[in-house]
Structures are given as structure tokens and as C-alpha cells.
Amino acid sequence: MAPQKLNPSSSTPLYKQVYTILKSRIANGELKPGDKIPTENELIQEYGVSRITIRAAISELVEDRVLERAQGKGTFVCKPKDAYQADDSHGFTQSCYLSGKIPKTTLLTLEYVLPSPKVQSFLQLRDGEPTLLSRRLRFADNEPILIESNYYAPCLSFLEKEDLSGSLFNILHQHGYSIVTQARSLDVCTANKEEAALLNVKRGSPLLLFTDYQLDGEGKPLFFSKQVYCTERLKFYI
Incomplete structure (x- = not known):
């Protein structure tokens, strides 16, 4: 599946656009509960944004309990409660x-x-x-x-x-x-x-x-x- 593109001219911050795209990939089943998401470097290359932008998007997804971090292993899609x-x-x-x-x-x-x-x-x-x-x-x-x-x-x-x-x-x-x-x-x-x-x-x-x-x-x-x-x-x- 071709990656969704960001809109730099949008009033929506870039990190929020990445947040929305990743959440959509989870909702449509592209990323399933328990799956490890791409690394920061892979997401930077995929969306053409800075590391700070990627980290902000991931941090908000973790805060919303959509993703969870495992020390030394990576970031994974949360299993639904x-x-x-x-x-x-x-x-x-x-x-x-x-x-x-x-x-x-x-x-x-x-x-x-x-x-x-x-x-x-x-x-x-x-x-x-x-x-x-x-x-x-x-x-x-x-x-x-x-x-x-x-x-x-x-x-x-x-x-x-x-x-x-x-x-x-x-x-x-x-x-x-x-x-x-x-x-x-x-x-x-x-x-x-x-x-x-x-x-x-x-x-x-x-x-x-x-x-x-x-x-x-x-x-x-x-x-x-x-x-x-x-x-x-x-x-x-x-």
C-alpha cells in the first residue's frame, strides 16, 4: 500500500497528520494489535519529516493508548481492551x-x-x-x-x-x-x-x-x- 502523503500547507501540524495516518493504518488493519510499527528512521524516510515530528506523533499515540513502548524492543500496537x-x-x-x-x-x-x-x-x-x-x-x-x-x-x-x-x-x-x-x-x-x-x-x-x-x-x-x-x-x- 502506497504511503499517504502529508500536506505541508495544511493548518494541521505535521505531527498531527502523521498521528492521523498511523491511527488510520491501525484502524484499517494494516497494522494489527501486537504488531511492531516501523522504526523512527523508517517513518522519517516514509513521510519526509523530522525526527521531532515523528516522536511527537508517536508520543501522542502512546498517551492515547493506541501504541505502547517496550524497552529495548520497539513500539507496538496496543491490544484492544x-x-x-x-x-x-x-x-x-x-x-x-x-x-x-x-x-x-x-x-x-x-x-x-x-x-x-x-x-x-x-x-x-x-x-x-x-x-x-x-x-x-x-x-x-x-x-x-x-x-x-x-x-x-x-x-x-x-x-x-x-x-x-x-x-x-x-x-x-x-x-x-x-x-x-x-x-x-x-x-x-x-x-x-x-x-x-x-x-x-x-x-x-x-x-x-x-x-x-x-x-x-x-x-x-x-x-x-x-x-x-x-x-x-x-x-x-x-
């Missing part, structure tokens, strides 16, 4: 299917623990009463996406004997429970050593933390949920 509804009304499994992804879940731990005061209050537990806690690693197309920690009300103790490697929403629906989100909050955190290893990111990488208070159809507490999402592989829409 999966999009999920921020209200999580479908649950993770169904959200994956709606996005054309294949979900998978690994149960990390399932045990009884003493809850924090906040969890105890929401689940209406007595002082010293333990709660069932499940920790699960969720995948989309074999990419680790989130770590989920659920603290269950006593009425859900039967989950101890259920297969939690699939959809929790489906299990609860099969037992006659409807799920209503009383409140959902969003915070930003950074990956600790364990989270970094499970999500295959660097320690200290930014993560999204969702906290959910889930009720049944009668307004009784079902479970308290904390979900830590990898920001490198997905985005949310509202």
Missing part, C-alpha cells in the same frame, strides 16, 4: 459471553473467616460469627482479568459444596435467589505481590477495586464482594 458494564448487572460470566469472550474461573481458596466490622454489619452477623469466604481468579479468553473475594451470608453456606468454577449468579438463580446490588463503589489501588503474580502484571501496577453489597429480592443481605480488576486488559462503560 475488553469492555464490560460498570454496574456488573449481568455478572462476569455473562459479561464475557456478551463480549464474545470465553470465561474461566479458578477457585483460589474457600474457607470460613472472621469478617471485618464492615462485612459483619452488612451480613448481620453476631460478634465472633465466621463467614464463608471464596477467592476466585477470573479469566477471559485465558487472560487473567480479576481477583474476586466474596463474603457470604449464613443462608448461602450451601456454596461450600457447590462448584464455584463457573457462574455464581447462575448457582444462586438455580437456588431461587435473585440478586440486587444495593451499592457499588469504585476505587483505584496498586497490585501487591500476590495480585501481580496472579494477574501477570508488575507489582505496583494500577488496578480498579470494585466493592459490591449484594441483596436478594426481599432486601436481605446475600454477600459482600471485592473485585480487583486488571486495567491493562479491559475498560468499563456506564
Whole structure:
């Protein structure tokens, strides 16, 4: 494909024209996610502009997360992030299917623990009463996406004997429970050593933390949920 030409007489700065052309080459599939883009020298020769112009265009594409730099390797086209509804009304499994992804879940731990005061209050537990806690690693197309920690009300103790490697929403629906989100909050955190290893990111990488208070159809507490999402592989829409 013949390279698109720049227009030196245009009011649009040359770096912005290079930016637009490279973005167009990505959009039309000439450059695909994961592809290494031409070197600075190759782009200088292709478009007949200065190194400063090329670097400005690439820097803006990196800032817009269209491209990403790999130290000592070059600059690559970013893989598109999966999009999920921020209200999580479908649950993770169904959200994956709606996005054309294949979900998978690994149960990390399932045990009884003493809850924090906040969890105890929401689940209406007595002082010293333990709660069932499940920790699960969720995948989309074999990419680790989130770590989920659920603290269950006593009425859900039967989950101890259920297969939690699939959809929790489906299990609860099969037992006659409807799920209503009383409140959902969003915070930003950074990956600790364990989270970094499970999500295959660097320690200290930014993560999204969702906290959910889930009720049944009668307004009784079902479970308290904390979900830590990898920001490198997905985005949310509202």
C-alpha cells in the first residue's frame, strides 16, 4: 500500500497528520494489535519529516493508548481492551459471553473467616460469627482479568459444596435467589505481590477495586464482594 502523503500547507501540524495516518493504518488493519510499527528512521524516510515530528506523533499515540513502548524492543500496537458494564448487572460470566469472550474461573481458596466490622454489619452477623469466604481468579479468553473475594451470608453456606468454577449468579438463580446490588463503589489501588503474580502484571501496577453489597429480592443481605480488576486488559462503560 502506497504511503499517504502529508500536506505541508495544511493548518494541521505535521505531527498531527502523521498521528492521523498511523491511527488510520491501525484502524484499517494494516497494522494489527501486537504488531511492531516501523522504526523512527523508517517513518522519517516514509513521510519526509523530522525526527521531532515523528516522536511527537508517536508520543501522542502512546498517551492515547493506541501504541505502547517496550524497552529495548520497539513500539507496538496496543491490544484492544475488553469492555464490560460498570454496574456488573449481568455478572462476569455473562459479561464475557456478551463480549464474545470465553470465561474461566479458578477457585483460589474457600474457607470460613472472621469478617471485618464492615462485612459483619452488612451480613448481620453476631460478634465472633465466621463467614464463608471464596477467592476466585477470573479469566477471559485465558487472560487473567480479576481477583474476586466474596463474603457470604449464613443462608448461602450451601456454596461450600457447590462448584464455584463457573457462574455464581447462575448457582444462586438455580437456588431461587435473585440478586440486587444495593451499592457499588469504585476505587483505584496498586497490585501487591500476590495480585501481580496472579494477574501477570508488575507489582505496583494500577488496578480498579470494585466493592459490591449484594441483596436478594426481599432486601436481605446475600454477600459482600471485592473485585480487583486488571486495567491493562479491559475498560468499563456506564
